[in-house]
Amino acid sequence: MRAKNSEWLTHEYFRTYRIANAVDTIMRDPFAYLRELEGLTVDDGIIDFLPHWQKDSALHKFIRFIADDIFMDDSHGPSRVPYGPDPVHPQWILPADLAMMNYGIIDEPLFFIPDDPSGGVPVNHPEGDGNTDPYFVQNACYHYLERLPLLQVYEDLMARIADEVFFVMFTNRRALASLNKFLSMYLDGFSPEYFTEEDKELTKLFAGEGELKRVRPPIWARRAVFYRDRGRCTGCRVNLSGLIDTFDVANYDHMIPLARGGLNDVTNLQLLCERCNKRKGDRIHIPSNHYRRWY
Template structure:
């Protein structure tokens, strides 16, 4: 993930809530979507989530994966967006190009959806992808375009912008974050040191034992993000912590999914708890509070 240029985010809200809703829906019942999540978890995909306190958090990775799937699904139809000065007979582009235009990543569409093929052709024939009259010509052309686009810098830039925007909206949702981390914890618990090859040997140093990551002090940026997200209050009982303790005291940053239960050292796995509530929770997995203070 490219480094942030500064602390400010220009929010265009292009499909932000649609993607956020898809992410939340999957998080609520991930096991019903396992087939769609294989790309994140199979072939040791969980290894990307293991390093401590990545700014490219578990939620960033999940959002990027879901957003990419949504854009790929747009080609199966395809989903069309009008483009051009003629409202009656516009050119048609894919949502991915519309997004890149809105974010200022490109100045002109990179691809126009071809006209529908004339009747004829045999479904499934070898000529479908190349012959203009093939019944799957449009879908195949759209799919091939996006498949190739995914290897380009402009697509990487788009994914970065979309991911940042959806993360901004979703980071407040502690229940969704806990659901994500609980899903990932099942894969972390299955990680064993003898499963690493020579190139992955350094990953073994992240663990205190098989299936349990070491406890590592949260970084300053992670503590600040969680403190301000939770308004300096215990998310369980509401105790104001801002004037009672060091606002960045490590002891009040609770892993929603405990490390002993496969939890990650990840900013999305933290919540602010007072000492009493933290002690009561211990190493249990509990639903985080869904109570939030009003803006005004």
């Protein structure tokens, strides 16, 4: 779980748009990536998404999953960066170590890519055509990256990257709705009876089979959505900032309704006026892609 130390974010933009683009691409057609997404959804993976109004939102969780996969792909090569004072014969490191140094998480690399096969044991990777590294390099990189998620420094890296990509993607309501629609497939029809004794407490979250209880969005979630949507109904664009209660809970609509497997998650909210909210009801509508210009 991420710990919020400040309302301010220092943005380093390390692979931010590459990861955001990967998240958006997958959410546009998740069925084409079901095999890749198994690690997120199998073995009751949906349980991590169920608790109401987590600041570690569904999007944060999904970003970390995709970012980790991208870093793991570096084990095949040729993703590497030079390190050291000698520009002619540098040592080589993986982007994960460079990222951790950029964020100030570590002071020096934890791993150097080997330049000789000493101790290398071939694995079932085919010999490359020049676009992949030799076996012994792939082995060494893979085993390092396989162990890296066990370290706190890597968890800290994923938290920083998730915050940065979230900052970029939170304005994209259609991508957020696609993510929540994908997750709703696993929640829809999910019965609390499936829970093990260890997870029985989670039954309190449900109103019925496949439907979470309606829980009032906390002020931080309403504030985030209100300012993201610029205080206007995303349907008809009427100005809602003049209301007596700017953060009136009635104006916060679940893009994927709870009755359709939607989550009580900040990424599943949009700002609607009373008329548009009533018109939408418990149906799934594609969110508006109209956004107010900055200037």
